[in-house]
Amino acid sequence: MPELPEVETIANGLNKRVAGDRIDSVWVGSKPEPLKSSAAEISATLEGAKVDRVRRVGKHIVFDLGSEKTAGDRQWIVHLGMTGQMLVANPEAETPKHTHLVAKLASGRELRFVDPRRFGRLEVRQTGFTGPGAEPLSIDADDFARLFHTSKAPVKAALLNQKLLHGVGNIYADEALFRAHIRPRRRANALTKSELRKLHAALQKVLRLAIAAGGSSISDYVDADGEAGYFQIQHRAYGREGKPCLTCKTPIKKIVVGGRGTHYCPKCQK
DNA sequence: ATACCGACCTGTCAGC
């Protein structure tokens, strides 16, 4: 579900609402665990910890923790998978189905991790998490070009490869390629310098616009307050198969690249 | 190394 703009919106919302708060107690569900660390390890680390800051790295939410036990050297890393939500709620509010973790905060509120498909992952670790790849919003055009020049994969697949850039997912890969007028199946290392430059600019632009709109809400995405985002009304390729291209009216095509549904304009994208 | 594909899960929607 959530790509970089959605995770950024969620992390910023969480930071605003829970930074400075303390986790008093933790409940972890017993189902097959959506965990990378064990339930016991997560509870032991989170209980008594103060939330210093919440931020985004790639598609991960990072809680920087401080506590007397751990001397502030621990982090709680949350990946939302396709359907994960991290919500701040009042304890009286009904607990949604598929709630896998509830952290009671000193302020009286609760932090709830909800994830129907259980593709999300929770992990506690030492500080220093940097994510698997480069940050799409900070990388400059030259480094971007060098990075993509190393990949023989279709450019769409390269955009989704988190070891190259982390944070780009299916929606924004399609949107960036549309805006850069590049076909998704082109080999990344076959793109010209000028095309890579356009792709870099298009990607950063679409991510920034989406962050400004609070992310894209398709079915179940909501931020930490349970609010939907609005970028989906600005999608030009993703989810528009058969509809006229907003530039040239040619019907948008849908194909499969790297196992993912891929939308593009056969006329505008070369 | 690379790329395709199924697996992991549940929910929803289209089609019959």
Add this chain to the structure above:
DNA sequence: TGCTGACAGGTCGGTA
């Protein structure tokens, strides 16, 4: 109304 199958914002591991 209800069943079946396809599909969904992500990632991982196996195989060719």
